[in-house]
Amino acid sequence: MSTAAPVELSPELAQRLTGRGRRLQGAIHCLDRHDHYGAEDYSRALAEVAQRPMETLSLYVHIPFCAGRCLYCGCSTTVTHDSERMDSYLDTLDREMAMVAERINGDRDLLQVHLAGGTPNYLSEAQLTRLTEMLERRFHLVPETERSIECDPRRASAGQLELLHALGFRNVGFGVQDLDPDVQRAIGRIQSEELIRDVYWLAREIGFDSIGFDLIYGLPLQTQATFARTIDTVVELAPDRVACFGYARRTIDGPHQHAIDVHELPTSADRDRLFRNAVASFTGAGYAWIGLDSFALETDDLALAQAEGRLHRNCIGYTATPSAHLAGLGAGAIGELRGACVQNEPDLHRWQQTVLAGRIPVNRGHKLSEQDRRRRDAISHLICNLVLPRHLADDCLDDEYRRLAAYAGDGLVEALPDRLRVTEAGRFFLRELCTDHDAYFHWDRARWHFSPPG
Ligand code: SF4
Known part of the structure; x- marks a missing residue:
């Protein structure tokens, strides 16, 4: 185990590096360079994948619903309390699955299925069961297919987690973000430490193979001391994986972010320290530092893959078992297929209308040269x-x-x-x-x- 110690930059080097490296994700997923890629291109790519039955295939399913909007959120999601709207979404999703499965040859064993959003566990137990049955009917899920789901701890319950486990989900990620009550109030997301502890131990007792936590640094009212307390609690619980993202204020994508008082945000220097201290705490506690901003127990697949130089990254995140193709399903879902990065129509209504008209709902894409x-x-x-x-x-x-x-x-x-x-x-x-x-x-x-x- 090594503890990563931060370094100080010379003023000259700091100047050279300042302002760089902000949008690296774009270089990986390429979606900010969308061209005239459209439904026909995507259909052709799906047909080409069908001709390559030996190449691995995974699915990303986007559930774009939440019970409320967290003020820092930049995700593609809709606030609703209308369960029928979610039923209707699943109806359309089933149609999209049928279209994609027909073109892609849904008979091959799936490598991974990942549910994210939004809040996938905002679906009711009946809806989660239905969604899994739809996937199993349209695609070929086998016991080895890795099923993972992102969960909001505030929506999780013993019954729901037991159901997810019974439905074959073995990897669960929880959005923790920060445990400090003042920070939680400032970001409009109240979830007590007791709740996080309860949900975590429930998931452990139920027997999930991997439990992940997401944290965010750079939030309003966050200080070195408050974030250190959050990290101490996380380290004590010892989830298998922790992602530590930096808050990116993007009011153009999420006007609700205006509700965050910019004067309460840490300075750029404080943000750097928050992250550096997080690295020191996690690596000091026996976690391997994964890629840019994640941590994993040293026995975790990600840590082993990184140590052996075979770690990969796709639009889901880091993975030790990369898939040749990743098909996105649902409004705003992202995929990577036959050398192209593709995103579905993010507008719920337009996505629904397109699918119901029998067309592939691609919004944008970029074929990599x-x-x-x-x-x-x-x-x-x-x-x-x-x-x-x-x-x-x-x-x-x-x-x-x-x-x-x-x-x-x-x-x-x-x-x-x-x-x-x-x-x-x-x-x-x-x-x-x-x-x-x-x-x-x-x-x-x-x-x-x-x-x-x-
Ligand atoms: S952060 Fe998660 S739970 Fe909060 S609004 Fe965004 S998608 Fe929904």
Whole structure:
């Protein structure tokens, strides 16, 4: 076990790195570079996947409903208390599943099914059962198919968690964000520490294989002391995985974020310290630091995969078992298929109308060029496995490789004969280092952000 210690930057290096690395996710998922990709392209891609029965397939299912809006939220979701509306959503989702399954050859064994949102566990028990039965009817789920779900602890109950386990879900993630009552009030999401403890121990007793927590740093009224207390509690509970996202204020995507008082937000320097202290606490407690902003117990698959240089990342998150194709289902769902990143129509009504008219509800997509793919693989490998093998940069990324190698003088990377390795100090600037591989960094820089689910 190693404890990652933060480093101080020289003023000159700090200047070089300032403002970089903000929208790295865009370089991986490519959706901010959407072109004229449409339903026909997606249908063709699905048909091509059908011709490749040996390639692995996973599903991402988006449930865009919540009981209330958390003020920091940047997810594609709708606040409703109308259960019939959710039934109607499932009706349409079933139609979409039928269309996709017919084109993609739904007979192959699925590698993973991931439910996110929104709040998937806002569905009633009958609706969760129905959704699982729909998936099983349209696709081929086998005992080995990894079923995971993002849950809001405020909507979880013993009965619901038992049902999810009985339906085959083995990985559950809970949106914890921050346990401090003042911070919770400032973000409009009240969930007591007792509730989190109860839900966590319920999930443990029921026997989920993996329990994850999402935390957010950079929230209003958050201080080093309050966040340290949250992390201490999380460490004491010992979930298998913890994601620690930075709050990204994006009022253009979520006007409700205006309700957060900017004067209560930590400064940029304080945000950095919040994250650095989180890294020190989790790594000191025996967690491996995964990629940019996640942690996993050292015996967890993610930690083992990272140690062996085979960790991957897709639009669901980090994974030790990458899927060749990921099909998104539901309003706003994201997928990656046949070298294209695709997003469904996020507007609920338009998504529904399109599906009911018998058309694939693609809203935007981007077919990766060979150059895009090389960049994405390089960035992804650097983020996940902290090395950039020389062969991944050969030919088209030579300049980027040289620029990255130049950080060896600053102690942020180590130049080895066949690869560049990010140092412990460099990990704190991984996002910035990867920016050298993002050809699109300079345009439309404000467009992309990443928000935690649930
Ligand atoms: S953070 Fe999660 S629970 Fe809160 S509004 Fe957004 S999707 Fe819903």
